[in-house]
Amino acid sequence: MDLHAIGISHHTASLDVRERMWLSNEEIRGVLERVKGNLFHEAVLVSTCNRTELYGLGPVADETALKRLLIEFKGAGDAVRPEHFIGAASGSAVHHLFRVAAGIESMVIGDIQILNQVKEAFGIAREAGTMGPVLNRLMQATLHVGKRVRTETSICEGAVSVSYAAVELASKIFADLSKKSVLLIGAGETGELTLKHLLGKGIGHVKIANRTKEKAEALAGTFGGTVVEYDQMVEGLRTVDIVITSVNAPAYIVQPDDVHRVMKQRSNNPLFIIDIGVPRNVSPASRKIENVFLYDMDALSAIVDWNLDRRTAEIPRVTRIIREELVDFLRWHNALEVGPTIQEFREALEDIRRQEVEKNLNRFRPEDRELVELVTRRIVNKILHQPTTVLKQGAEGGGHNSETIHRVQALRELFGFSRNGKAPRGE
Amino acid sequence: MHSAVNIMVPLLPALYAVLVVLYGLSFFGNFPSIDRMKSPALIGTVALHLLYLVFRTTAFDHPPITTVFEIMSLLALSIAIGYTYIELRTRATNTGFFILLIALAFQTVSSLFIKDLTDIPEYLHSLVLGFHVSAALLGYTAISLSAAYGFLYLMLYHEIKSSRFGRIYNRLPNLEMLETMSHKAEVFGFLTLSVAIVIGLLWLPRVFSEFSYWDPKLVGSLAIWILYAVGLAAKHRLGWQGRKTMIISLVAFGFVFLSMTVINLYMSGFHSFY
Numbered sequence: 093m094d095l096h097a098i099g100i101s102h103h104t105a106s107l108d109v110r111e112r113m114w115l116s117n118e119e120i121r122g123v124l125e126r127v128k129g130n131l132f133h134e135a136v137l138v139s140t141c142n143r144t145e146l147y148g149l150g151p152v153a154d155e156t157a158l159k160r161l162l163i164e165f166k167g168a169g170d171a172v173r174p175e176h177f178i179g180a181a182s183g184s185a186v187h188h189l190f191r192v193a194a195g196i197e198s199m200v201i202g203d204i205q206i207l208n209q210v211k212e213a214f215g216i217a218r219e220a221g222t223m224g225p226v227l228n229r230l231m232q233a234t235l236h237v238g239k240r241v242r243t244e245t246s247i248c249e250g251a252v253s254v255s256y257a258a259v260e261l262a263s264k265i266f267a268d269l270s271k272k273s274v275l276l277i278g279a280g281e282t283g284e285l286t287l288k289h290l291l292g293k294g295i296g297h298v299k300i301a302n303r304t305k306e307k308a309e310a311l312a313g314t315f316g317g318t319v320v321e322y323d324q325m326v327e328g329l330r331t332v333d334i335v336i337t338s339v340n341a342p343a344y345i346v347q348p349d350d351v352h353r354v355m356k357q358r359s360n361n362p363l364f365i366i367d368i369g370v371p372r373n374v375s376p377a378s379r380k381i382e383n384v385f386l387y388d389m390d391a392l393s394a395i396v397d398w399n400l401d402r403r404t405a406e407i408p409r410v411t412r413i414i415r416e417e418l419v420d421f422l423r424w425h426n427a428l429e430v431g432p433t434i435q436e437f438r439e440a441l442e443d444i445r446r447q448e449v450e451k452n453l454n455r456f457r458p459e460d461r462e463l464v465e466l467v468t469r470r471i472v473n474k475i476l477h478q479p480t481t482v483l484k485q486g487a488e489g490g491g492h493n494s495e496t497i498h499r500v501q502a503l504r505e506l507f508g509f510s511r512n513g514k515a516p517r518g519e
Numbered sequence: 520m521h522s523a524v525n526i527m528v529p530l531l532p533a534l535y536a537v538l539v540v541l542y543g544l545s546f547f548g549n550f551p552s553i554d555r556m557k558s559p560a561l562i563g564t565v566a567l568h569l570l571y572l573v574f575r576t577t578a579f580d581h582p583p584i585t586t587v588f589e590i591m592s593l594l595a596l597s598i599a600i601g602y603t604y605i606e607l608r609t610r611a612t613n614t615g616f617f618i619l620l621i622a623l624a625f626q627t628v629s630s631l632f633i634k635d636l637t638d639i640p641e642y643l644h645s646l647v648l649g650f651h652v653s654a655a656l657l658g659y660t661a662i663s664l665s666a667a668y669g670f671l672y673l674m675l676y677h678e679i680k681s682s683r684f685g686r687i688y689n690r691l692p693n694l695e696m697l698e699t700m701s702h703k704a705e706v707f708g709f710l711t712l713s714v715a716i717v718i719g720l721l722w723l724p725r726v727f728s729e730f731s732y733w734d735p736k737l738v739g740s741l742a743i744w745i746l747y748a749v750g751l752a753a754k755h756r757l758g759w760q761g762r763k764t765m766i767i768s769l770v771a772f773g774f775v776f777l778s779m780t781v782i783n784l785y786m787s788g789f790h791s792f793y
Contacts, residue, residue: 264693264694265679266693362694
């Protein structure tokens with residue numbers, strides 16, 4: 093197979109190098125335009141914040157030149173060198189793409205966004221006219237890997253960020269978040285992110301308290317919530333179900349006594365406190381109070397670590413799926429080779445000829461039988477001549493182009509030569 | 520008919536054991552094929568169990584409500600049906616292991632001790648008895664389910680509180696849902712048990728000459744009823760939530776199990792059929 097892949101990722105380069113190689117959709121189209129026809133007859137380019145990878149079908153003599161082409165396209169020669177790239181060819185290029193789609197090459201193992209990004213990349217290639225039979229099949233196989241990995245393993249399960257871990261906990265405590273309310277005390281990136289995730293989960297009502305009232309009002313405007321006076325925030329705990337504290341304060345702003353009192357007032361309804369402040373805002377002694385679920389940064393990070401461990405433990409099952417799909421894909425691809433196809437074509441026609449001759453040989457006089465053999469052989473050879481010549485010409489020079497592959501595919505389908513490769517999925 | 524019943528007596532506990540293993544594997548392991556298999560297996564077992572009780576009724580010419588072991592089998596079936604309903608209606612499909620364990624326990628005890636009675640006292644053919652037993656059965660089923668969900672609530676509560684997350688955390692629905700399910704089942708169970716007790720108290724003195732308010736089973740049942748009443752009152756009057764009410768529900772269920780087994784086996788009274 094003439095598939096080549098070059099790529100830069102968090103495994104091979106630091107962020108300041110990687111970000112220079114990030115390509116917008118417009119730029120991706122530009123690169124595909126440039127390689128189309130002269131370097132590759134089929135090509136696709138994936139670019140995310142953690143990786144930029146070019147896959148192409150065609151004869152590549154010098155991989156470094158290909159890497160330089162990408163670097164030059166981005167005008168990033170001052171920061172990026174060919175050594176920042178990895179290269180792969182043939183089966184190992186397919187293998188690499190499958191690993192990327194499965195999320196085990198991602199910075200955060202099991203990151204499911206990558207599959208959509210890969211899908212999008214194939215979409216851009218289709219628009220740019222650089223998709224062909226091999227990449228089409230490769231796309232289906234890649235998406236199939238992603239789908240299987242998601243449904244058959246738990247590599248994508250469990251929150252892997254502190255803010256998301258907090259939201260996951262909330263949905264393990266409460267049944268219906270749309271009937272619950274949250275109070276955000278203070279401001280900070282993680283606090284706001286947690287609030288955003290909660291809103292994504294449909295949290296019912298948002299309240300904001302901040303030492304600077306203007307800031308509270310601004311946040312309430314952004315998130316569609318109401319403002320609680322900062323000195324009233326302990327009272328605020330009475331009417332909400334979830335509290336996020338993210339205040340820069342040298343001492344605890346919520347004491348166990350406060351929580352005790354509030355719990356009585358709220359008839360012991362469960363209260364989930366997410367303390368993101370460092371140093372902590374809520375006295376850890378509050379954790380002992382019944383129906384109070386208090387989580388600080390350490391506890392949330394522990395959940396994230398635990399989830400990451402569980403994801404890592406799933407890698408062997410993911411690689412098994414990748415192996416199966418790789419075998420499947422390579423089997424299909426091997427069936428596209430011109431030589432074996434011509435051979436099969438010849439054998440199929442010869443089979444028909446022989447069967448018919450044997451069946452009808454008795455109708456001829458013994459002295460004519462040799463002639464019958466000869467004539468029928470000639471007919472078959474004449475039928476075979478034109479298609480064989482065209483296919484062989486197309487395959488000259490090693491790799492074969494899209495047109496040849498189309499012809500081989502058509503021939504195999506028309507004559508039912510599918511025993512070496514399953515028909516592509518969804519077709 | 521008798522031979523069919525005789526085959527099914529040991530078969531049913533075995534089937535429940537298989538169900539418990541299937542649901543256990545599905546809960547503690549990761550087997551997609553078992554996940555698909557468990558629901559049909561549950562429905563099949565329930566159907567066979569129903570058939571068993573129908574056969575029994577025909578073979579011995581009385582509904583299976585005359586001895587504690589017949590009642591236990593009925594209770595096991597009732598719990599299994601209750602769970603099937605929950606599995607089909609809610610997302611709580613991962614709780615089967617814990618609930619079917621109760622059904623397995625009741626059916627095993629029943630199959631071990633059940634006898635082929637055909638001669639039963641005339642008063643056991645009464646329609647009032649039918650109401651009394653049905654109400655008691657529904658009540659015990661509901662409080663069994665309530666206890667199972669209470670138990671799951673406590674396990675999940677403990678995991679979340681102590682930040683130690685395992686299978687329980689991953690597979691169970693949320694705390695609020697478990698609490699709601701446990702509470703609803705408890706209220707339903709309490710009401711139906713109340714009906715059973717009222718019917719019993721009105722009907723029993725008329726039928727039994729040796730009737731006594733100090734019969735161990737009567738006292739046991741009333742103690743259980745009072746425990747549930749206290750638990751529900753604490754929730755509604757004192758605003759108790761979560762852990763404490765779940766503990767009361769579990770303790771009360773412990774008494775139910777004790778009253779069904781210990782009192783029946785070791786104490787005698789007029790109420791000997793249950």
